[in-house]
Amino acid sequence: xxxxxxxxxxxxxxxxxxxxxxxxxxxxxxxxxxxxxxxxxxxxxxxxxxxxxxxxxxxxxxxxxxxxxxxxxxxxxxxxxxxxxxxxxxxxxxxxxxxxxxxxxxx
Amino acid sequence: xxxxxxxxxxxxxxxxxxxxxxxxxxxxxxxxxxxxxxxxxxxxxxxxxxxxxxxxxxxxxxxxxxxxxxxxxxxxxxxxxxxxxxxxxxxxxxxxxxxxxxxxxxxxxxxxxxxxxxxxxxxxxxxxxxxxxxxxxxxxxxxxxxxxxxxxxxxxxxxxxxxxxxxxxxxxxxxxxxxxxxxxxxxxxxxxxxxxxxxxxxxxxxxxxxxxxxxxxxxxxxxxxxxxxxxxxxxxxxxxxxxxxxxxxxxxxxxxxxxxxxxxxxxxxxxxxxxxxxxxxxxxxxxxxxxxxxxxxxxx
Numbered sequence: 001x002x003x004x005x006x007x008x009x010x011x012x013x014x015x016x017x018x019x020x021x022x023x024x025x026x027x028x029x030x031x032x033x034x035x036x037x038x039x040x041x042x043x044x045x046x047x048x049x050x051x052x053x054x055x056x057x058x059x060x061x062x063x064x065x066x067x068x069x070x071x072x073x074x075x076x077x078x079x080x081x082x083x084x085x086x087x088x089x090x091x092x093x094x095x096x097x098x099x100x101x102x103x104x105x106x107x
Numbered sequence: 108x109x110x111x112x113x114x115x116x117x118x119x120x121x122x123x124x125x126x127x128x129x130x131x132x133x134x135x136x137x138x139x140x141x142x143x144x145x146x147x148x149x150x151x152x153x154x155x156x157x158x159x160x161x162x163x164x165x166x167x168x169x170x171x172x173x174x175x176x177x178x179x180x181x182x183x184x185x186x187x188x189x190x191x192x193x194x195x196x197x198x199x200x201x202x203x204x205x206x207x208x209x210x211x212x213x214x215x216x217x218x219x220x221x222x223x224x225x226x227x228x229x230x231x232x233x234x235x236x237x238x239x240x241x242x243x244x245x246x247x248x249x250x251x252x253x254x255x256x257x258x259x260x261x262x263x264x265x266x267x268x269x270x271x272x273x274x275x276x277x278x279x280x281x282x283x284x285x286x287x288x289x290x291x292x293x294x295x296x297x298x299x300x301x302x303x304x305x306x307x308x309x310x311x312x313x314x315x316x317x318x319x320x321x322x323x324x325x326x327x328x329x330x331x332x333x334x335x336x337x338x339x340x341x342x343x344x345x346x347x348x349x350x351x352x353x354x355x356x357x358x359x360x361x362x363x364x365x366x367x368x369x370x371x372x373x374x375x376x377x378x379x380x381x382x383x384x385x386x387x388x389x390x391x392x393x394x395x396x397x398x399x400x401x402x403x404x405x406x407x
Contacts, residue, residue: 021146022318023358025164027153032146047146057160058355066359088125092133096147 003075004054004104005030005061006084009046011072013037016044019068020060029053030060031085034096045096051084051104079105110137110178113197126153130197136178142169142318151177155195157188160354162361163262163344166315167192167233170260173325174198180229180329181219183212185243187235188269188346189262206242208232209250209259216257227333230257236277237267240296244276251305254336258328261298261341268346279368284349299372302339308379309338312372316361320371330387331379343369 007020013036024030029050037046056075064073078084085099113136115123123131129149140148151171157164167189174180183201184190185208194200203211212232219228239247239261247259265282267273272285276296283290302310309331311324321342328338345352345360352360365371375383380392 018143018146022142022169023165023316025157025159025161025168027150027168028146030146053154055159057357059160059165059357062355062358092129092147092149095144 001077001079003056003058004051004078004081004084005049005056005058005073006076006081007047007049008072008074009037009040009048010042011070012046013040013042013044015068015070016046017068017070018047019063020047020073023063023067024060025057026053026055028087031090031097031099033098035098048085048099050087050090050099051078051081052086113178134197135172140172142172142322145172145318151198152192152196155192157192158348160347160357161188161344162315162347162357163189163264164192166262166321166342166344169315169318169321170231170233170325171196171198173322173329174229174231175326175329176227176229179227180231181215183208183215183230183232183234185234185238186269187238187262188264189233189235193233206238206244207246208234208238208243209255210246212257212259213250213253213255216255220256229329229333231260231329232257233260233262235268235275236261236263236265237275240276240298248301248305251302251307251337251339254306256332256334256336258325258332258338258340260325260328261339262344263341264344264346264349265295266346266349268349272349298339299341299374302337303374306336307339307374308332308336308376310341310372310374311339312341312343312369314343314361314365314369314371316358316365317371324373327375327383327389330383331375334386335376335379335382 021030030047032047034045058075061073064070083101084104089100091098133149152168177198181199182193184193185203186205212230216230263277265278274287274291278291280294281290309328313324328340332338347357383389384392
C-alpha cells in the first residue's frame with residue numbers, strides 16, 4: 001500500500017483558497033469541484049484528489065499547512081480511504097469538475 | 108499546428124481514451140486559461156515518469172498553462188529530466204540531440220515564419236542547466252546573438268540529475284554531489300548577465316513557488332519572442348533527489364533559495380516594453396503619472 005493525499009471537505013470548503021491545485025507537481029491530480037462542499041451546506045466548493053494520479057509527495061500538505069494555514073490535507077494509506085476520486089469518474093464542466101467517489105482499491 | 112489537430116477524426120471519438128476526449132472537449136485549446144483556474148479544466152500536460160514532488164515538474168506544468176496559444180506552440184528540448192514531462196503534453200515536442208536545441212529552434216522558428224507569415228507560431232525551448240549552460244552553451248549564445256525570435260527556458264536544478272549527480276556549470280561553488288565528492292571549485296555561471304550582453308529582449312529569473320509570477324513571466328517572454336527578439340527565463344527547479352530535499356519540503360526550499368540567491372529579477376528592453384504596451388495592452392510599463400506637488404502651507 002502507499003500514501004495518497006486526502007483533503008477534508010469540511011475544512012477546505014470553508015475557505016476554498018485553491019492553492020493546492022496550483023502547487024501540485026502533477027497535472028489534473030488535485031481537482032476542484034463547486035458542488036463538493038456546497039452540497040453539504042458549506043459556503044464554497046472543495047478541492048479533491050484524483051488518487052490514481054497522486055504520487056504521494058505531500059507537497060500539497062506543506063502548502064495547505066504553511067501557506068494557506070488550513071491544515072486540510074493529510075497523507076493516508078490508499079486502502080484506508082473508503083471512497084475517493086478516480087480519473088475515470090471525473091467529469092469536466094464549463095467552469096468546474098464533478099467526481100463520483102468510489103472505492104480506490106479493487107478487490 | 109492549429110485547432111484542427113486537436114479535433115477528433117470523424118467516427119473515432121467513441122474509441123478515444125477518456126483523457127484524450129477530456130483534452131479535446133475541456134482543454135485550454137482556443138481558450139484563455141490561467142493558473143487560478145487550475146483544477147477546473149483538462150490540462151495539456153499528462154501523466155509522466157518524473158519523480159514525486161519534483162519542482163521542475165511543477166514549473167513545466169505552470170509554464171505550459173501559461174503559453175498564450177498552446178495550439179500554436181512547439182516545444183523543443185534535449186536530454187535531461189525535463190523532457191520526460193514536456194514530451195507528455197498534447198503539444199508538439201522536438202527532441203534535439205544533446206545541446207543543439209537552440210540550433211533546432213532557430214531553424215524551426217524561421218521555417219514557421221516562412222510558412223505561416225504573420226500568424227504567430229511560438230517556439231519555446233525548455234532544457235536543463237546542463238543542456239543550456241554546458242553542452243548547449245555555444246548554440247544558446249549564438250542564437251541570442253543572432254536575435255532568434257523564440258524563448259529559451261533553463262530548468263536550473265543545479266546538477267546533472269538524470270545521470271547520477273555530476274556538477275554542472277550552474278552548480279554553486281562548494282556544492283558536494285554524489286559524482287562531485289570534492290565539491291565544485293568554480294562559481295555558478297552568470298547566464299542572466301550573459302543573456303543581457305548577448306542582446307536578449309527579456310530576461311527573468313523565477314522560482315516556482317509563485318505560480319502567478321511564473322505565468323506572467325512565461326506569457327511576457329513568449330509574446331516578446333514573437334516579434335522583438337530572443338527571450339530567456341532561468342527557473343530554479345530543485346532536484347530533490349540529488350540535493351536530498353524531502354518531497355514535502357520542496358516548496359520550503361524554493362522559498363529559502365528565492366530569498367537567498369534566486370530573487371525574482373526581470374529585465375525588459377525598451378523595445379519590448381513598447382511592444383507589450385502597444386500590441387498587448389500591458390499597462391505596467393506605462394510612465395507613472397507624476398505625483399501631485401505637496402501643498403505648501405499658507406498657499407491656496
